[in-house]
Amino acid sequence: MSRIEPLPMRLRAPAQGFPKGWYRVADAGEVLPDALLPVSWLNDQFIVFRAADGQAQVADAFCPHMGAHLASHDGCLRNGRIVCPFHKWEFDAAGGTLAHIPYSALPPGEVGLKMHATRELDGMVLMWYHPHGGTPEFEPFETPLSRNQDGWVLYGVKEWITTCPMRDMLENLFDGPHIVYLHNSGGAPVLKSIARTPYGMRVDYDQDPSQTDAGVTGFRSDFTGITLNAQIFEGTAFTTQFYNTFTPIDDERFVLHSRLHIKDSGSAEINEAIGKAFTDRFMFEVEQDLKVLDYKRHLVKPRLCAGDGPIHQYRKYAAEFFVD
Ligand code: FES
Ligand SMILES: [Fe+2]
Missing domain, CATH: 3.90.380.10 (Naphthalene 1,2-dioxygenase Alpha Subunit; Chain A, domain 1)
Structure with a gap:
């Protein structure tokens, strides 16, 4: 059998980025209550977790304050809030909004995690992706x-x-x-x-x-x-x-x-x-x-x-x- 290595993708396919659509990012059973699941997809990193009502959520992994990975070190989900490991800012797990800064009042304007539209289907957690962001343009097929x-x-x-x-x-x-x-x-x-x-x-x-x-x-x-x-x-x-x-x-x-x-x-x-x-x-x-x-x-x-x-x-x- 011949031994070949795949050519780099840029030499094998036109560079068009990733298609818009729904992507499986985790199995539903991997996403436990009060836990952050770090995942790496689409040249990026995300956290998958459950809000207090049990709904699966996907957010960018990086804190909007100074960019810490929210699941690094002792970053966690506690009492319905995601706590960043770096300066312990807290974000509401349901919508990602900044809820508490231990050493300051909340800054004016909207600050929060970048959330991604999420669905749970047949034991999988699906995330909507569009290179320009925005809300889903269609729903996944209902099996x-x-x-x-x-x-x-x-x-x-x-x-x-x-x-x-x-x-x-x-x-x-x-x-x-x-x-x-x-x-x-x-x-x-x-x-x-x-x-x-x-x-x-x-x-x-x-x-x-x-x-x-x-x-x-x-x-x-x-x-x-x-x-x-x-x-x-x-x-x-x-x-x-x-x-x-x-x-x-x-x-x-x-x-x-x-x-x-x-x-x-x-x-x-x-x-x-x-x-x-x-x-x-x-x-x-x-x-x-x-x-x-x-x-x-x-x-x-x-x-x-x-x-x-x-x-x-x-x-x-x-x-x-x-x-x-
Ligand atoms: S980087 Fe997250 S609280 Fe500072
Ligand atoms: Fe085939």
């Missing part, structure tokens, strides 16, 4: 699971760090031939329809069940922008939900995080068999994809041919989320 949690079980969670150009990861879902020629699958699913939605896009497929390991009859794929993707698979005797999220750590790498939920079949044994079949196939395909995607260049003008799938249609959609 069947988020609408009704009854009867779903979480089978497993997987995570990869990849050096693939980020937009090319989703482009891969529209690349039919690679499913046969890279993954050696018996056949690629047949695209039925692509429709725009308030959160982004829904893609419906037909699948010949004899061509899949798990007897899938059809699936649909809901994109929230180009940073979240929910795939709902239907089979003769099951429904599963794969939720994939794509969050850049920096310009070179992003995290692909995938969680598989299964509609409870009523039998732990059958759930296990369904979960294992999906996870095995999914892991196999992602790992094969990354062996190629981690090193690829984003070609602005790919030399496509008949049968390559709706790559240009996807690119037109993806371009909407890159902001100048």
Whole structure:
């Protein structure tokens, strides 16, 4: 096997910054009451925590006073306030407003933490990001699971760090031939329809069940922008939900995080068999994809041919989320 290093991203993809959208920044279970969770995403650092009412919140990690990282040293969340480790200024955890300075009256004007719009969905904490700031332009896709949690079980969670150009990861879902020629699958699913939605896009497929390991009859794929993707698979005797999220750590790498939920079949044994079949196939395909995607260049003008799938249609959609 050849040993290659990925070229730096600036030599592999146009510099367009990170797309606007909703990004997974933590798992809900990691965000405990009265604690600050420091995270590093999008060439930046944030703190994730819960306000007194339990709502997850995301704020910039750096104190507006003199820039200390709020989760460094003994920085903490106490009695509903975030206390900076440096000069012990206190900020209200619900809205980030400056609430107390131990050695001075509050200064006039608005002082506070930079807060980011936050949502909790299917066990994940999502943060809105736009290079120019501002309020969310759309809401994340509401999955069947988020609408009704009854009867779903979480089978497993997987995570990869990849050096693939980020937009090319989703482009891969529209690349039919690679499913046969890279993954050696018996056949690629047949695209039925692509429709725009308030959160982004829904893609419906037909699948010949004899061509899949798990007897899938059809699936649909809901994109929230180009940073979240929910795939709902239907089979003769099951429904599963794969939720994939794509969050850049920096310009070179992003995290692909995938969680598989299964509609409870009523039998732990059958759930296990369904979960294992999906996870095995999914892991196999992602790992094969990354062996190629981690090193690829984003070609602005790919030399496509008949049968390559709706790559240009996807690119037109993806371009909407890159902001100048
Ligand atoms: S830097 Fe945070 S209180 Fe001074
Ligand atoms: Fe693939």
